[in-house]
Amino acid sequence: MANTKAMVDFHVHTNCSDGLLSPDEVVRKAKEIGLAAIGIADHDSVDGIEEAIKTGDEIGIEVVPAVELSCLYNNNDIHVLGYYIDYKNPELLSFLESVQKKRLERAYKIVGKLSEQGINIDVERVLELSSGASVGRPHIAQALLEQGYVSSFNEAFWKFIGYHCPAYVPKMEINPQEGINLIKKFAGISILAHPGSYHKDDIVYALIAAGVEGIEVWHPEHSENSAEHYLEISQKNGLLITGGSDCHGGRKGKIFMGEIRVPYHYLSELKQKRFEK
Numbered sequence: 001m002a003n004t005k006a007m008v009d010f011h012v013h014t015n016c017s018d019g020l021l022s023p024d025e026v027v028r029k030a031k032e033i034g035l036a037a038i039g040i041a042d043h044d045s046v047d048g049i050e051e052a053i054k055t056g057d058e059i060g061i062e063v064v065p066a067v068e069l070s071c072l073y074n075n076n077d078i079h080v081l082g083y084y085i086d087y088k089n090p091e092l093l094s095f096l097e098s099v100q101k102k103r104l105e106r107a108y109k110i111v112g113k114l115s116e117q118g119i120n121i122d123v124e125r126v127l128e129l130s131s132g133a134s135v136g137r138p139h140i141a142q143a144l145l146e147q148g149y150v151s152s153f154n155e156a157f158w159k160f161i162g163y164h165c166p167a168y169v170p171k172m173e174i175n176p177q178e179g180i181n182l183i184k185k186f187a188g189i190s191i192l193a194h195p196g197s198y199h200k201d202d203i204v205y206a207l208i209a210a211g212v213e214g215i216e217v218w219h220p221e222h223s224e225n226s227a228e229h230y231l232e233i234s235q236k237n238g239l240l241i242t243g244g245s246d247c248h249g250g251r252k253g254k255i256f257m258g259e260i261r262v263p264y265h266y267l268s269e270l271k272q273k274r275f276e277k
């Protein structure tokens, strides 16, 4: 029986995507703050899992392997978490590699389109800002800001790189159905990440119809009311329930690891589902 006071943070990033801490540091931090288990869920990457599990075994923290897939649904960036995905599967690894490659290609295309308009930012700087992983428009916006082409982050989006803008390049991403299928294919359990950040319940119902197995109910972007709302949707639909800090390692207006933690029984239920398969 799991300790009833044991708590889990299901959703933490490492520097294998856009987090600041290494997997080893993340796990040590989790121990320090008294968590029983931690979900390592990097964006389109499983590269940090092995190191995290190794440290976890050493110091006695349960590491839940996961990935956070970016999917595109009616032009909304939807994140789907895949818990206990077979992170060593070569086919999964080559898929994730192709995702990273597409992100990189897109960054080069956007920088190229900007230079056609006389806006010259250094692609090397953009990559530096992304710390080499999961490069995206926010890093380009930051480079534009640094070079003085815009006076705010938002201006970069509405002037240059937002939807319908001259240097806009569409994302080449999988849709949520493909994301869910992919997670299933590699033995993972799919959870819709932070539904509150999409502001639309039709997305939640579309994902349920597509076979998503659970909902991230507690998240820094969810108010108490919206968490209750998603809890109700989950319970009505017999879905798994998770919650996490989505910590990226630095405060930057965001919260730290473990500031959102949920009772261990939610992890037990998720594991139970895994063995029912």
Ligand SMILES: [Zn+2]
Pocket: 068, 079, 193, 194
């Ligand atoms: Zn996310």
Ligand SMILES: [Zn+2]
Pocket: 011, 013, 041, 068, 246
């Ligand atoms: Zn996340």
